Amino acid sequence: MFRRKQAPTSAAVSSSSSSGGVNHPAQAIARVKKEYVECQSDEGMKSCNIKLSLVEDSFVKLRGEIPGPLGTPFEGGVFQLLIDIPQNYPFNPPIVKFETKVWHPNVSSQTGVICLDILKDQWAAAMTLRTVMLSIQALMSTPEPDDPQDAVVANQYRSNREEYNRTAKYWTDVYARPGVSEDDVKIKQLMDMGFDEAKCKTALAKAKGNVEQAIEHLFA
Amino acid sequence: MASSAYSDFDVIAQEERVRDEIAASSELVSDPLPTSVLLDEYKENKDAFRDKLKDVTSKYDSFRRVRGDGNCFYRAFGFALLQQILHRGTEEQARKLYQQAVASKALLVAQGYTEYTIEDFYDSYVEVIALATGFPKPPAAYDYSTGIPVPVQQDANSEPPKQLPWPLTAQERALRESNLLAIFRDDPVASAVVYYLRLLTAGHFKTNAEFFQGFIEDGLTVSEFCAREVEVMARECEQVHIVALSAALDVPVRVVYTDSSDSTSQATEINFQEEGTAAPTVSLLYRPGHYDILYAR
Known part of the structure; x- marks a missing residue:
């Protein structure tokens, strides 16, 4: 429940990459807790083998795990995501990137930054980390080369699909093999x-x- | 995009900086100001815009500025509505507004919103409605304080919370108005109320999808339109949003439009939900791209 309490200063609100949690309003933390609890029992996520776990029990940094979708070059891989909760969550989107290297037009092959509308200007406060994880899994199945994050990968995806599939599969084997x-x-x-x-x-x-x-x- | 000099994240960071600057320089909802301030603000303008502002000052003596952060319509509407109900509402109007607020969460859940994602916003909305109407805040169904929803046990022997006798005393109204203003100036509670008004707007679009489909461009469905243009914070509103929210709450809204087109020297007034019965009329001033709250003479 949103209780009135000391308002954060605008400087505190703007530093969205803070990891401490001391500056996060209680509302943001309570919301993440709620989502975290719901995710642990969510049938949709279980059936997709998507997992969400805490980093240092802080509720401002979480880790996601997505299995590579079947029938894609990511099949057989397990992909780790790092999730940062901004201070004005859920009014601003979570900051999510791949920790596992992945060869995908909408993910930077260098930094893991993801180009996905709901992580940017299409985020809605009624969405959840669950929505985000399922959307990222869907993005892995269906790349959007017209809205690329990594231009090199996107070009390869468009011009030489066979080579793209090979590279993506190789990266999956090298970086995303479970237990590696x-x-x-x-x-x-x-x-x-x-x-x-x-x-x-x-x-x-x-x-x-x-x-x-x-x-x-x-x-x- | 990686191919351009600026990434989407640079753009978002830039937008955030602009928002922070706006936030640092203006309150979410200001104290009331005389409308003559507007004439001073535009004293260099010699065009029809200033004539229209003059027209506004002849009919409305004061206004409150609302922060121009893309949420101004919802914020202005929300605060003005609660103020109207507190000072001018009848007991019947207050009861109607209160009852529809209490019933609204179930309606949104029925439209497909996930309860635990809208619960916090609902609670904040009901809290401000209770404050403005003097009706008791309904007991929470769940305790979410630990993050684990636990059904709240209602004590069967305890008296239900009492409704304050209507009309509220002048003293009570003044106290409640200052509490309302404090809430509307205090994030994240203020954001929660604004966001719930967005959800109520989206809910109305969706329940009346057939009617609203005709107003939606770009080949979007009503749900897609809501996801892009209503449910996203800081997304500005158009007239169709005003039609939806005023109808959703059955609250009459008058928007006084000012711009520099010189077809007329008078500000154009448009009434939305003219026969609205849940509150006295809410008056808003429109300057291109922005809404503020107006008070009639």
């Missing part, structure tokens, strides 16, 4: 340069997980 750890991804990256697995593991361990240093070790 961050180290596995790095080792795969090193092995792709022509080194054998054992050497790559040793180099990565020596470099304490830093890929560039591991490469130096391998070439040394």
Whole structure:
């Protein structure tokens, strides 16, 4: 319930990427809690295997998990999303991006930023994180190359669909395989340069997980 | 888009900065000001616009500024409506407004809105309606304070909350008006009330989809139109939105239009929901792109 309390200053309202939660009005937090509870028992999300979890129990940072839709190059992958709740939630949309790298016209292959209308000017306060997750899954099934986030991927999608499918599937295999750890991804990256697995593991361990240093070790 | 120099997020960030600047420089709802202030504001204008403002000042002696953040119509309508009902409403009007407010959530849920997503906005709306009418706030059905909805146990032996005797005393009205103003100046409660008025507008569009379809352009369905133009905060309204909201609440609205077209030197008044029975007439001043609240002489 929206209780009257001390109004946040306009400066506090404008910094939408704050992660602390101390500046979030109680209303925003209560709303996220409500959504979180509803999501845990939501049949629609369960049947799609979409999951929502908390980061540090704060209710201002959450993590989403979406399985790659069947019949797409993302099939078989599990994609992690980072969700930031702005202070004036639900009047402003949640800030959502892919944490798992994905090759998709509407997602930046560099930063994971998503181009989706309901995360921007078509957000409505009656929408929820559930709406967002289901919409992102739908976007994975049906890219919108005319409203791209990543121009390179969008061009490839339009001009060479076969290559797009291959690249997207390769990225899914490399970055989004369930149970694949961050180290596995790095080792795969090193092995792709022509080194054998054992050497790559040793180099990565020596470099304490830093890929560039591991490469130096391998070439040394 | 990644291909242009500015991304959508840059544009949104820019829009947010503009909104913050507006927020820092103007209150959500101002204190009443004499309408002569408007003439001073446009003293450089020698065109028909100023003539129309003169016409406005001859009929309306004061006005309140409402923040120009894209929600001005809903905010102006909401505050003016509650003020009208508090000071000039009859007991019958107050009861009608109160009862339709209490019934509205179920109607919106029946139209497909998810209850837990509109509950907070409904609560805030009913709170301001209760404040303006003197009717008791209905007990909450669920306690959402922990985030986990728990049905609230009503004590069967406790007396139902009492309605204040109507009409309210002058002292009571003054106190309630200052409380209303405090709520309308206080986000996020104020946003919640504004958003609920948007939902009531969208609800009316949807229940009367056949009628409104004819007014909607670009080949959109009524639902698509609502999703784009009504349910989104800060999206400005057009006349059709005023038709819908005034009809949804059965509240007569008079909009006094001023612009610089010189076909007439008088401000044009348009009455929406002329036979509205839920409240005395709400008067709004329109300057291109913006609504404020007007008070007749």
